[in-house]
Amino acid sequence: MSDRPTTAVVLAAGAGRRLSPLTNRRPKPMVPVANKPLLEYVIEAASAAGVEEFVLVVGYERERIQTHFGDGDDWDVSIRYVVQEKRLGTAHAVSQAEPHVDGSFLVLNGDRIVEPAAVADVRDALADGDEAAAMAVTRSDRPRAYGVVTVRGGRVETIVEKPPRRADSEVINAGVYAFTPAVFDAVRDTEPSEKGEYELPDTVARLVDDGGVRAVRYDGGWHDVSYLWDLLAVTDDVLDRDGGAVDGTLAPGAGVDDRCVVAPTASVGRGAVVAAGTTVGANARIDPNATVERSVVLPDATVEAGAVLRDCVVGAGADVGANATVRGGTATVAVAGELHEDVRLGAVVGDDASVGGAAALAPGTVLGTDAVVGDGASVSGRVEDGVTVRRG
Known part of the structure; x- marks a missing residue:
C-alpha cells in the first residue's frame, strides 16, 4: 500500500x-x-x-x-x-x-x-x-x-x-x-x-x-479534558508549550504575567493582577484590584473590583461580584455519582451565573448555568442551573 x-x-x-x-x-x-x-x-x-x-x-x-x-x-x-x-x-x-x-x-x-x-x-x-x-x-x-x-x-x-x-x-x-x-x-x-x-x-x-x-x-x-479541573491543568500545559499572548487593554498599574492569554478585546483594570496560567476571553473584564490566578475566564465574563479567584473557571457572560473570594486549592468533587478526591479546583461559575459581592465559594464549588449566589453568601458543593442561594 x-x-x-x-x-x-x-x-x-x-x-x-x-x-x-x-x-x-x-x-x-x-x-x-x-x-x-x-x-x-x-x-x-x-x-x-x-x-x-x-x-x-x-x-x-x-x-x-x-x-x-x-x-x-x-x-x-x-x-x-x-x-x-x-x-x-x-x-x-x-x-x-x-x-x-x-x-x-x-x-x-x-x-x-x-x-x-x-x-x-x-x-x-x-x-x-x-x-x-x-x-x-x-x-x-x-x-x-x-x-x-x-x-x-x-x-x-x-x-x-x-x-x-x-x-x-x-x-x-x-x-x-x-x-x-x-x-x-x-x-x-x-x-x-x-x-x-x-x-x-x-x-x-x-x-x-x-x-x-x-x-x-x-x-x-x-x-x-474529561473533567472540569482538567481544563485548568490542560490550559497550564498549553501555556507552557505555546507561551502566552497578552493583547487586551491593560490599565496603568495592571500586572499580567507573560504566561497568560488575554484576548484583544478583553480588559484588565488598574491594580488588577492576572497571574501565570490564566486566560481571559473576548470582551471579558477584570476590574481594578481584582486578582485572578491559574483561572479560565470565558468571553463576556466580568470579575469585579477586589475579587480574588484561584483555580477558577468563570463561564461566558458570568459575573463575579466585588470582593468575592474563591480561595482555590484541592477538594473532593462528585461527578455522575463518582467521588474524585484531591482534585485542584477552586470553583466553576457556569455561563451567565452571578456571584454576589463579598460572596465566598469553597474549593470544589460548581455553580450551574444562570445560578445566582447572593451578596455575602458562602457556598460549597454543586448548585444546579438557575438556582438562587442567599446569605443565611
Missing part, C-alpha cells in the same frame, strides 16, 4: 456531560483552552501533518462548530459536515462518514490535543504495513479512564475501554486512528454496548482479530 490518507474524520458529536455546566450550551470540542476550542487544536495538528480534507461528524449543539469553522478556508483546509442524528456511539459516528471518504482515512477524537507527529506516524504506519488499521498508543498515569491497550510485536493485542477494576497496562488508546475501508464492515459487525451504543474500541477489537491493528507508540504531548 503506497497511498497515505489525507482525509480525516473527526468525531465531534458528543455532549461531554462530565464537563457540565460548561457543556450545557456548547459541545465539548468547543470548550476553549487558551481561548481556542479544543477542536481547533485537532484541526491544526492534522493540517500540519498533511491532512487536507476533514469530515466533521457533528451532533450536539452542532451550530457552534459549523459557525466557527465554516468550510475550513481560515485554516487552509476543506471541511465537510456529517450529522449524527442519534448519538449511538463512536463507531456509529465513523460509519456516518462512509459516503464521504474514498480509500484509507484517518479518524481523530475532536476533544484531544495531540501533536502533528501522532497523526503523521499513524498515517504512515498504515500506508507502510499490511494491517487493516493503525492506532496511536501512549502512556497514562490514570489508564482506567481510557481504553487500556496491550501490545505485542508492534500490534494491538487487546483493547478494553475504561476497565472497571485493575488496568492490565499503563498504555492507552491515544484517539488517533488510520483505517482501510474494511472498518465499515467491522462497524456493521460490532455488537452494541450495554448502553445500546456502538463503540470504536469494540470495532478495533474486531479488526485485531480479523486483519490486525498496528500499534504506533506516541510519546509527545497528549491532553484530554
